[in-house]
Amino acid sequence: MPDLLAGASKTASDLLPYLVVLVAGFLVGAWGQSARLPIAVVAGILLIMLAIGGFFVENSSGPSQAP
Secondary structure (H helix, E strand, O other), X not given: OXXXXXXXXXXXXXXXXHHHHHHHHHHHHHHHHHHOOHHHHHHHHHHHHHHHHHHHHXXXXXXXXXX
16 A cells, blocks of 8 residues: 555655654644643644644645656
8 A cells, every 4th residue: 555645745754844743733632732821733734734734735736757
């Protein structure tokens, strides 16, 4: 089974900005949950959605065709 994330990006470094924002979202959300700050939990969820949405918008044309 091919790796879908690696197949949608041209190189592994193309995934780095999305992964950084995704991890930051999880960290902010977890911190907000442990500190009982609902606004931080919402901010974490929004960061996760931003990372996923940005990845899909950037790769919406589908996997690149290798020559």
